[in-house]
Amino acid sequence: MTGTKLAAAGTAILLSTAIFAPATADAHTDRGATQVVSAHGNLRDLQLGAAGPFDHARATLVMVQHRGRSLVVFQVRGIDRSVAGRDFGAHLHVGPCVTGDGAAAGPHYNADAVAGNIPPRVDATTEVWLDFTATRAGTGFALTQVAFAPLPGRRAIVIHQEPTDPQGAAGPRLACLPVEW
DSSP, X not given: OOHHXXXXXXXXXXXXXXXXXXXXXXXXXXXXXXXXXXXXXXXXXXXXXXXXXXXXXXXXXXEEEETTEEEEEEEEEXXXXXXXXXXXXXXXXXXXXXXXOGGGGOSBOBHHHXXXXXXXXXXXXXXOBOOEEOOXXXXXXXXXXXXXXXXXXXXXXXXXXXXXXXXXXXXSEEEEEEEEO
């Protein structure tokens, strides 16, 4: 599916769910505006010198923000087929995607932390978790909806070695997709 088709599908899904689901207030977002954020391209290797399942992969991200909510679609192609059936964690991080430097991406983007809530909750309602399973065709797909709109900036979608556990950990950082809006 192309980025344009993903954006259209994401917009339709989000708008239909926004009509029926109550929106939450977000001081950082114009509740009536809809914004579509997209990114696509080759994944950047975060473990240079070591062969990994995402070394030749590409990804597409579409995030539709509407009424303080976000629908996020993430698709990966070109995953090494030897990892078919394996689950990987993927998350929106606060920092940029820098080849060879997984730490540059910083921690997960957390809506509670941004709002100043101490301690912040760490779960799929306060962070953008995009875990996926690698298929025999070398693809992966994730879809999530959160009740917040991440603030603009130079961000990264980081793919981790393991699926996300209940505390938000997912192991070493393998690859990332730069996202900026």
